[in-house]
Amino acid sequence: MTVLSADALLEVRGLQTWFPIRSGVLRRVNGAVRAVDGVDLTVYPGETLALVGESGCGKTTVGRTLLRLVEPTGGNIWFGGVNLTRLSRDAFRPYRQKMQIVMQDPGAALDPRLTVRDTIAEGMDAFGLGANAEQRTQRVADLMRRVSLDPELMWRYPHEFSGGQRQRISIARALAVEPVLLICDEATSALDVSIQAQILNLLGELKAERKLTYLFITHDLGVVRYFADRVAVMYLGRIVELGRTERVFAEPAHPYTKALLASIPSLDPERRGVKPMALGDVPSPSRPPSGCHFHPRCAVRLATCSRYDPPVMPLRDGFSRCVLTPDAEASQPDRADIAMATSSKSYSADGTTEPQP
Amino acid sequence: MSTPLLAVENLVLTFPGEGGRVAVVDKVSLAIGRGETLALVGESGCGKSLTALAIMRLLPKPGRIEASSRIEFDGRNLLELSVPEMRSIRGGAIGMIFQEPMTSLNPVTSVGQQVLEAVLLHEKVSRRAARERVIELFQMVGIPDPGARFGAYPHQLSGGLKQRVMIATAMAMRPRLLIADEPTTALDATIRAQILELLRQLSATTGTAVLLITHDFGVVNEIADRVAVMYAGMIVEEGTRRDLLGQPRHPYAQGLLKSIPRPEARGGRLEEIKGVVPRPGRWPPACRFAPRCPSAFDRCRAELPHRTEVSPSQGAWCHLVEYEVHA
Numbered sequence: 001m002t003v004l005s006a007d008a009l010l011e012v013r014g015l016q017t018w019f020p021i022r023s024g025v026l027r028r029v030n031g032a033v034r035a036v037d038g039v040d041l042t043v044y045p046g047e048t049l050a051l052v053g054e055s056g057c058g059k060t061t062v063g064r065t066l067l068r069l070v071e072p073t074g075g076n077i078w079f080g081g082v083n084l085t086r087l088s089r090d091a092f093r094p095y096r097q098k099m100q101i102v103m104q105d106p107g108a109a110l111d112p113r114l115t116v117r118d119t120i121a122e123g124m125d126a127f128g129l130g131a132n133a134e135q136r137t138q139r140v141a142d143l144m145r146r147v148s149l150d151p152e153l154m155w156r157y158p159h160e161f162s163g164g165q166r167q168r169i170s171i172a173r174a175l176a177v178e179p180v181l182l183i184c185d186e187a188t189s190a191l192d193v194s195i196q197a198q199i200l201n202l203l204g205e206l207k208a209e210r211k212l213t214y215l216f217i218t219h220d221l222g223v224v225r226y227f228a229d230r231v232a233v234m235y236l237g238r239i240v241e242l243g244r245t246e247r248v249f250a251e252p253a254h255p256y257t258k259a260l261l262a263s264i265p266s267l268d269p270e271r272r273g274v275k276p277m278a279l280g281d282v283p284s285p286s287r288p289p290s291g292c293h294f295h296p297r298c299a300v301r302l303a304t305c306s307r308y309d310p311p312v313m314p315l316r317d318g319f320s321r322c323v324l325t326p327d328a329e330a331s332q333p334d335r336a337d338i339a340m341a342t343s344s345k346s347y348s349a350d351g352t353t354e355p356q357p
Numbered sequence: 358m359s360t361p362l363l364a365v366e367n368l369v370l371t372f373p374g375e376g377g378r379v380a381v382v383d384k385v386s387l388a389i390g391r392g393e394t395l396a397l398v399g400e401s402g403c404g405k406s407l408t409a410l411a412i413m414r415l416l417p418k419p420g421r422i423e424a425s426s427r428i429e430f431d432g433r434n435l436l437e438l439s440v441p442e443m444r445s446i447r448g449g450a451i452g453m454i455f456q457e458p459m460t461s462l463n464p465v466t467s468v469g470q471q472v473l474e475a476v477l478l479h480e481k482v483s484r485r486a487a488r489e490r491v492i493e494l495f496q497m498v499g500i501p502d503p504g505a506r507f508g509a510y511p512h513q514l515s516g517g518l519k520q521r522v523m524i525a526t527a528m529a530m531r532p533r534l535l536i537a538d539e540p541t542t543a544l545d546a547t548i549r550a551q552i553l554e555l556l557r558q559l560s561a562t563t564g565t566a567v568l569l570i571t572h573d574f575g576v577v578n579e580i581a582d583r584v585a586v587m588y589a590g591m592i593v594e595e596g597t598r599r600d601l602l603g604q605p606r607h608p609y610a611q612g613l614l615k616s617i618p619r620p621e622a623r624g625g626r627l628e629e630i631k632g633v634v635p636r637p638g639r640w641p642p643a644c645r646f647a648p649r650c651p652s653a654f655d656r657c658r659a660e661l662p663h664r665t666e667v668s669p670s671q672g673a674w675c676h677l678v679e680y681e682v683h684a
Contacts, residue, residue: 054545054546054548055516055545162633164633165633192400192401192572192634193400193572193613193616193617194612194613194616194629195633196616196618197617197618197627197629197630198629200618200627201626201627201629219545219546221546222617222618223618225619225620225623226618226619226622226623227618249620259547260546260547262550263546263549263550264546265550265576265578266578267574267614267617267619268578269578269598269599269602269603270603272579273579274550274553274554274579276547276550276551276553276554281515281517281548282515282545
């Protein structure tokens with residue numbers, strides 16, 4: 001899978017992020033946590049791509065590796081056609097402006113010693129946006145109004161705000177440097193449901209207004225189903241299924257996706273009784289099972305699943321990494337179709353797509 | 358319902374605040390029948406966890422249960438019991454499980470030993486018999502290879518297994534009431550489904566009543582028989598699971614359910630509840646939801662609503678519902 005799509009914003013191929021395990025007095029490396037273990041991912045401009053999975057599957061590490069907050073141990077990341085993994089720290093700087101992140105716990109993500117004004121303006125200072133301090137303050141006020149915060153409060157400190165308000169501050173801070181891609185890592189997971197609705201609505205509005213692209217990292221399948229155009233399901237460091245949200249939820253192809261979807265409780269009082277499918281617990285990413293990482297928990301595994309890495313079986317709208325992928329042959333990959341699938345709804349509609357070089 | 362297993366009446370919990378004590382839970386009444394599962398639902402700060410702690414008489418200082426309150430369990434007023442009497446009820450007739458199993462387990466003792474101590478504390482049996490009972494309990498809560506897990510330490514177990522150990526500990530005493538405070542919130546989806554299945558099964562086979570504290574309506578739908586929704590220290594609506602999930606009447610309960618992202622809402626806006634939950638001490642004098650309520654009218658800002666019976670199983674504390682029902 002080294003064919004690059006001309007219209008992709010972000011292209012990830014074979015991404016690997018292993019963390020060394022050291023032990024003994026000499027702190028010798030005697031193993032690795034394979035947090036990300038061969039991830040292929042394409043993000044198209046204007047879409048919301050969700051990266052879902054349970055704790056420890058590596059979804060957060062993917063996001064952090066894209067921003068080079070941790071360095072990849074293998075693979076390549078192209079952003080607008082430039083291979084980011086080959087860039088020096090200095091050459092990477094402009095991309096740090098184009099890609100911003102909003103994290104789960106806004107309490108921990110905001111510096112308690114900075115006022116809201118300085119928190120939001122910090123990135124502008126760093127990247128030289130705005131002619132002078134006054135202009136930047138003016139821009140902070142505009143951004144605060146946009147995320148429904150009273151600009152009068154810009155001289156206060158983060159602890160004086162509620163969780164939902166702090167998440168608004170984080171969003172304003174990310175937007176201040178005019179990013180192209182916003183990585184939302186469990187951005188609404190710590191919020192109460194009524195506040196989560198406010199933040200999701202805000203993110204939806206901002207995306208439309210500013211032509212943003214979202215990589216939405218979450219464990220919440222309800223949010224994914226509501227918010228994402230496409231979804232990538234991760235399990236133990238790998239993407240096991242990728243496709244359009246409607247299709248993945250209606251006809252999941254991978255046994256893990258099926259188990260995950262079957263475990264969501266319904267809100268319909270006439271439908272009760274989730275079916276816990278996958279048995280046992282998630283194995284450790286430091287000793288992932290041989291062959292298909294999911295095989296020890298899989299209900300339909302074959303004898304060969306423990307021996308061979310599962311092939312990437314193409315689907316009409318993505319892929320499934322499972323030998324038992326239904327109709328894989330019938331639906332040959334069609335790249336144009338994949339691009340269409342993602343573009344038609346989200347960004348061609350407003351007619352302002354910027355073609356990527 | 359004949360005499361309920363647990364009847365909480367007029368529960369008022371106060372903490373010191375600006376200018377005197379502030380009620381954080383205000384005149385809450387609820388009842389749980391034998392073998393029944395009641396879910397107490399609400400957003401952070403609504404007082405649901407404090408209510409559960411007060412029932413166990415574990416309200417953190419400087420919190421206080423006010424004198425008007427009554428907590429009757431199996432015919433006894435828990436607020437009148439001595440400290441040793443209360444201690445034998447906790448972990449005896451009333452068991453508890455919490456959200457974070459790691460902080461509730463002792464990290465330096467094997468999990469089998471911890472459950473064993475709980476068994477020995479309440480039952481006059483030999484260590485050998487107690488050990489067998491622990492393995493039986495581990496089997497009951499679905500811990501694979503229970504004999505081998507007996508010697509495992511908490512850090513060697515996954516979150517799901519630790520929660521199973523907690524449930525085994527709570528079930529060791531054959532409690533009549535299990536208080537479960539966000540028991541699945543810290544767990545992953547596939548593990549949460551397993552624990553919900555386990556709780557449902559345990560309550561059906563042992564006849565244990567459950568007081569479930571949660572913010573998650575999906576969890577409510579899975580295991581609750583009845584539901585009480587709390588807002589700003591008060592119950593605003595109660596009813597059966599079908600009542601609350603199918604036809605909620607209080608605007609807060611309605612708003613809460615509508616703000617959950619659902620597939621039907623794709624491509625559109627989610628319904629929001631405007632504003633934020635007011636802090637204790639800043640609660641509006643009449644209906645506490647009035648400032649955020651899309652249907653509030655003058656009376657809502659002047660007078661605290663009483664319970665309006667919507668049906669024999671459902672009631673709501675709302676002036677609008679009162680008009681609708683009596684119209």
